[in-house]
Amino acid sequence: MKKKKDEKKNAKYECMDGDYTIKYDIRRFPPVHSDAISTVSSIQNGLCLSGSKDKSVILFDFHIGSTVEKWKHDKEVTKTTYDPKSDTFYSCSRDTTIKQWSRNNKNPVNTYNGHFMVVTGIAVNSDGERLCSGSRDNSLRIWDTKTAQCINQNCISRNLVTHIKWAKDSHLVAQTGEDKELRIWDARTLSVTVTFPKKQHIQMWCDWSEDQNSCLTCSNGFGGNGCEATLWDLRNAKPVSEFKGHQESCCSAIFAQSSMCDRPCILTSSNDSTIKVWDYVTSECLSTMPLPASGPVTSLALFPDAR
Template identity: 45%
Template sequence: MGDCCSKEKTRSDADQLGQGRGKELSGTANQAPDMIKTYGPIHSEAVVSLAAIQSGLCLSGSKDRSVALYDYHNHRLEDKWTGHEREVTKVCYGRNCGGLFSASRDKSVRMWHRGSPSPVQTFTGHDLVVTALDLSNDNLLLCTGSRDNTVRLWDVEKGECLLENNIHRNLVTDVKFIPQLSSLVQTGEDKQVRIFETKNLLVTHTFPKKQYIQMCCDVSKDGNYCLTCSNGFGGNGCEATLYDLRTMSIVHEYKGHREAIESCIFLPFNGQNLIATASRDCSVRIWDRDTKECVADTSISGSGPLTSLICYDDSSICVSSFHMGIFQLQLSLANGTLWPVARF
């Protein structure tokens, strides 16, 4: 399996992912702006994680134990993989290696390739559910986190665990590599946000403990900022927190959600400093990073908890849900509106 993540792959691989023979899904024909076009669904149970590939292509993982690649521009199920023994918890995409990665409650991570029904690599070693998953920019390293209190670094090509850090009561919820640096951010149920050095997987900084469990994190493309989000209920907690990774300090908190925030991302739209959050309160909010103002939001009735967010340069956003699959959202900053246009 030494060539499963060959360096010869290029960015064009992302384009090729959308050129295969897919299954076209039927949908409604209503063009009214206040109606949501419905296709699929592509999963039979809650969708818990999304990964962006390119505009129009969405990778998803579900409690139905499957991983799906969907073309939401042409409403086609491009590929689907099964093989995990328990539900999928996280997915991510390797742009350089062309690998599609999935973590599961079966304690494993698997790497898939388009057109191949079987995993091309399997990463095993965690003792409990794998809850966090991310790839380094060059796709050579895979970072995983688990409820077994460990963070692990893996050689993607060989499938070997290179480093492991076990911290008492550190039930990991999310990990993200920091671009331009040999570091990564990790959040956990111990309410801590930690920075690790990837060369030795030692903790180099721990931010002051938050009041609530830290659910998720994201890092800006320039590597200057980190965003984390809190558990909570009834408006207590439920905030997003912006950290400056240069000064290792808190910059802002964003408050407005009524329930725990499950996902947060930095938005790449037109050079504007925006972030997005998705919550168990069934809402997505768009925030001005610098003023803390909520510039747009939408609530999706009946969706259940919203679980994962991805975004694209064309201002489209996808959000996954417990009860209603995946929604494609459209953002208009000129009008300050965010609305769902399709569901699949």
């Protein structure tokens, strides 16, 4: 990749063969959190849900550049997610709880109690009736979102959960953990249906491809050792390719068909303060987007219009 000289906030990248162009703009807003942001989730075009070490959950409107809602936990917020069907927001925290929020209400609609260590992953199914959560207590739980009651749980020794992703319109849940594994769960029985070979480093994040035949994970690491994203084929439970280039832990990895490029791609973020765009098929790094002075880029989310 070649970056045109003298471009800073608005940067254009061109492939060596010149067959397509990747463009991006960086827009900066005044801080709304008082400490590092742990997680972000896209709500709708222009609206973003974020959770922070400052214990707060913020709904932010990029169109007007201001906070729409602000909610609080007792400790650091680790993950957030959104149910578009009911327009409901969820967050989990080091305070061991999951909280359910609604607009124009400063108090939680429901508080989900049951985990006894930090909750590190949450995902809601497509109809909004079930919530899956995972924790450093080695357990996954399924909750009824109407009653906030746990209806099933499963515990696997040393499975310290790092992230959870529910497949769209499916009963399958992907889960990564500090035991360096990716697991696929059947949410109906909360049993493991597919396991994959262990990686060399802790798996930090997981995402589903649109056809649900593939999963994406990413590794922690240091000095370029580890720090990769991995594409997995669910049909044969094997890795397909790796995406190497980050110099510090790869914190998140997502599938994207975006306006940034004319083909299916993968986005990754890292503690090395960069976001990378990868070709889904060739594993080639198409672009590196540095975010100077930003610190670790801990989470990624695409708006529905993929812009």
